[in-house]
Amino acid sequence: MAQGKPARAVVVGGGIGGLTAAAALLRRGWEVTVLERAGSVEPVGAALSLSPNALRALDVIGAGDRIRDLGAPLGGGGVRTPHGRRLFRTRADAASARFGGPMLLLHRAALVDALIALLPPDTVRTGSPATLADPGGAGRPARVTTPDAELEADLVVAADGIHSAVRRTLFPDHPGPVYTGFTAWRLVIDVPDVECASQETWGRGSIWGTHPLKDGRVYSYAAATVPAGGRAPDERAELLRRFGDWHRPVPDILAAARPEDVLRHDVHHLARPLPAFHQGRVVLLGDAAHAMPPRLAQGGNQAIEDAVVLAHHHTDLPAYTAARLPRTTSVTRQAVRASRVSLTANPVAVAVRNAGLVALSAAGPGLLLRGFDGIVGWRPPQAPYAAEQAGADQQ
Template identity: 55%
Template sequence: MDRHAVVIGAGVGGLAAGAALHRLGYRVEVHERAASLDPVGSGISVAPNALRALDVLGLGDPVRARAEAMGEGGLWHPSGRRLAVTDTEGVRRAFGDPMVVLHRAELVDVLAAALPPGAVRTSSAVRLVDPGEPGRLARLAGADGEFEADLVVAADGLRSAARSLLFPDHPGPRYSGFTTWRTVIPATGRPVPAGETWGRGALTGAIPLADHRVYLYAAALAPAGGRAADGDERAELLRRFGDWFEPLATLFRSAEAGRVLRHDVWELDRPLPAFHRGRTVLLGDAAHAMTPFQGQGACQAIEDAVVLAHSLATVPDRPGALAAYSAARLPRTTAVATRSRRVARLVALRGGPAVALRNAFLTASARLPEHLLLRGAAPMIDWHPPTAAPPA
């Protein structure tokens, strides 16, 4: 029987879902409204939980080959005082893999290569019309009219139209209060203060990539919808962070003005009642958009893809399989999103006494024995894929 799956959205989650379903024997179409695949010029961190999920898809080693393991870094004060030392070797020892980082385009390339030629269709705006039922196929609409699918995976992002159709009473995303900036620059030859610098209601991060580039990012409390007066977000970065310690300011000055991405951070702070309805499932930001302060957004989307394929492979009836997917992913992603929201509250502190207390807490926490620190991280990154993997 021809099993036809349509994926809406070709971001990390959509491509991972397409790859997982293709391995399962589905005829897969991945529709992306943009003209090219995820051209965002930024880095992305991949934690051990997501690397294990990629291993199920046969893609873990290709990602590891392109990535750079995060080595020793730090948590810094804007003055340059180091609040804490960070080192992912302990993560490797405890969980089998370190935290790794690579350019987002590299991860997209690996995922897209796992799909057959022609499966990914760019400049293809497709919307869900009817989520379907056990006895009725799902229906979609595109430029050439309406068509049907046995299964729809809506990975259509934060402003998911599919989510609004499936759960019209849900309030949707809420602005977190933070705006982020991201860019990738060539390595300058100067030492990079790897890690993050936390100020008052703001942070910056610098992470070396494997190809002699550096991933820079920043976040700050700001009104939603704001933009630099002249469109120069590099100048906005320097205005906000130019007096932080060197070489941070020099790194930001090295950015190309037109290649600094600015995005407001929205989140689904109220969990959905389920991640499925009829023959349609939600995945990634469409299901559980979260703040970026734990670096888990894409990691959770990759987990989604593997658990969805596992549910379809092991639960004999379609409604039961999609219900099993929801049951497995809702509590997991809600817990990760809650953890990230708590970190966001720490970053958001601005008052002098509160910031001083936060910094003292961070410094003291970093001095705890390694096993205690890793125990705190384990619920998030010590996730293992379901044991019955989808067949190759």
């Protein structure tokens, strides 16, 4: 680091984790450049849920209240069978009371826009694929190259996704992501004159989720246990074949969708944890560090946590690894177990699963919510949090 100059960070990847890290490091006085391979940071059309753990982290960078205004509350629907029988009822108020805030759903683009608004102009360079040339070390900076420049940095933040090139450079012997056993479809559309509550439906080896967004559109997703690599000529037709006879509003949503509205991707995760989340002057965060199945809806939430914890430990990268590696390993394993339960295709296991959900519902929401205490109850190391400070100022 040059005498008298601010420390410089280069963030590889302009997704949610990378942008949050950029905003968090800027608040710590760093000079930050974000390199995004794509020509735009506008994410492909899908939504994500944010739980109180991530919202507390967003409070640290001054974005929590803005995101709360953009999101729609989740909950109140529960889980049904394909024929519509209710297995489990959720209560949004019970979750909010237990965890100190609501679960929210918003479009990824809305979150990205809110994060970019925290950054100075020209912080993000799109159309800039980056290669880690040197991870750096004591006494020497890290180096990142793009097609038209070489950048030196006191810190490189690798937020370049599940197929991270930086991760492969740092840990070439790691096996990388593996197929979870299921593929997923997503769509965000208008569904006129159809009432769509927030709920999931669990079948044999398949699920469907429906959640209204605050802007009136509906976010739906589906998953099915199939061999990797499969694609249909018309994915909407494939969804109709698999889910068209499920309870309403599933067929109504499919009737309103166009083939081009449907996105499909196989779901992968990092089954083997990395030995560390840092090497030299480089750190990994988000899917580059701990890609997980989406069944706990924690992928984006954990990336946001990573970012604010990194900013807290920005001068002590081993401390960042120590804080994040055990936690994200645990959350990933829980997400894998949740995927196996919800997407089991064995008829006996399905019957046992459904009976267990009915019993849990009868016992009340507290029993199920207790299992999420360790995930959603997390708080960032920075204090006071924005919301708590506001409350203290009013006293």
